[in-house]
Amino acid sequence: MEERMKGLFTKTSVLLIALLLGLASCDGSSDDIITFWAYQPSTQANQNAFRALVADFTEETGIKVKLNLVVKDSFNTALNSALTGRSKPDMSYLDQPLIADYASDGTLTDITSMIAASSSISTDSFFPAVYQTNIYDGKTFGLPLNVTASVLFYNKDLVTTPPTTWADWLAIKNGLPAGKSLFDGIGNGGYAGWYFQAFLANCGGSLLNDDETGVAFNDAKGVEAAQMIKDLYGNDATSIVNRGTSDAFGNGLVAFKLGSSSDIDRLDINFPSLDYGVALIPSESGGTSYSNMGGENVVVYEHSDLKSECMTLIEYLQREENVRQLSDYTGNFPAISAFATSDDPRLSIIIEQMATSVPRPVLPKWIQVNDAYLGPALGDKILSDENPQDIQTSLDNAAQAANMLLF
């Protein structure tokens, strides 16, 4: 009995030690295989198609690729963990506002010279503002892949002609039937900060000052933009209740919402009877309409030994048929303006809007400014239903924190 127990003890110990050593030595990367992390397409068919696309690249070039598809919602967290550990990717998708953070600490490779040497990539071919999201400290740290912009969704049962000026937009409120309200809102936290940029741009303001030494969202233009959103909100009971309702626009309760390409699919599937249109976001005076933008860039990591192979893969992904395929997976559009086309008039509006979209500041910790200071100043303070606070004071407080963190 004792011998058997001793044997069992020894075997178990050896097994556990072997398991631990095995885990410790487990490494996702290999010397001659590119590890590529990308967003996981939602359907199995698209996941297979993505893998087939990469397999074709290997067949064409002989460069092996290990494709790691990660669900978008947990992508950033998983990527960060991987970069800390040993299973580091050689290249990956990267959300636009993260470029500066990753570039500033040396995680990303400066690909400026590789782009210049490339025969197939022309920086002029991208939507200009989208390309700007990759430039930090004068160097290029990635290339845009997919992009989308916010546009104005309007309920055709409530609005016949979409507005082009802020005054027109506000005036529509007077003609709405009882129980309906004007605007779905800009959300809270990060969303509020992100959408605010569109309003700010449409009245001539910007998030940073001209020499980029401080934030400017608390200047007169910032106050004007915040006031416009506040006016769109209204403080009547119907507006407050409708804003607190899930999918108020889809359910026909509000006349306008801001959204992008992914909302079109969602509304078409979930609210097939909703008659809605898509328009450019109104500007203050009816001039050029501006918007905010979102999308994915593709980057190469500094630790990789396969940088030139990664660049070859990026060139392959940027080919028209390939980048169109990848854009379809996320519901966005190719970042190369000539490839961003659509027969759907609603999608065409988004493409038109992308041409005048403005990028977020490419600064480390901008996400924190957006999510922790600017967004709450708008969503929780200025636009609060219960205790709205003074616009200037709230923006000044957010600006003080932002300047302390950024500069």
Add this chain to the structure above:
Amino acid sequence: MIAGSKGTQKRRIALIGWLFILPLIIYFAIFQLAPIIMSFGISFTEWNWRGNPTWVGVQNYIQLFTNRILYPDFWKSLWITIEYMLLTVPLSVVVTLVVSAMLNSKIKGEKFFKSAFFIPSVTAGVAISAIWMFLIDPTYGVVGAMNRAWGTSINLLGKTSTALPLMALISIWSGLGYNVLIMLSAMKNINPALYEACEIDGGGPIRKFFHVTIPGVMPTIFFLCITSTIGALQAFDQMYLMTGGGPDGSTTTFMLEIYNMVFGYQEVGTASAMSYILFSVILVITIVGQRLVPSGEDRKARKKRGKYEQKAQPAHD
């Protein structure tokens, strides 16, 4: 010789014991103890998860406590968490006691009620949040129907005054089944003779409840107080799923703030420091709780129960 063989026997038993707990020890050391120690070290660094951590000493702690501009939600989220704890713990224990006492009084359909109360405990937090969000939606669900019928504009999650109490209510409701199960088993262990002795003394249901049941389950009450307190101080998922911390940060608990700090802003050092501050708060509250109820049953409660234990004794002899 005999002593030697006894010693071998003892060592053998000890070895077998260690063998059985070895997997747990390894698991604990790798996945719990090591991260606890590492995060303590990280709390003294500035680290974004990717590069090398930079040693900053106690700066993270000082900044959190003093810099209201960079960390405007630190104190607010700490207070909200304590407020949430004060809302959930006492009410949760009282409701648990009442429901358990009712189920212990041999009512009809005891099994049905037990199952009904326990269902939320085995339901995923996401499902519970989705159900409640539908129920309290100001346009649809029950609240929506009330708004339509009475012309009101009740928006429970949209108001700073109602969002946190609602979160507390949902938490009490969802944890009730587990608490009742623990409490009920404690109540079943109370000597029935004590109730008989109380009855002989002329005690009614209320007196029996306060003089026999409560003293008898005092260790369980203490256990529930401590576990509920720790649970309340670590509240996260409901707020994350239902409100995202809003409106106006009124449901931003300390754990949610830690989550934002590490996964949103990649301030791993600051988040680790916050974790240790929360750990200290939990430690202090637990020690204070232990001092207040040293053995899980205070002297007064023991005295009350002892009175009936003495009377009940002859019945067993």
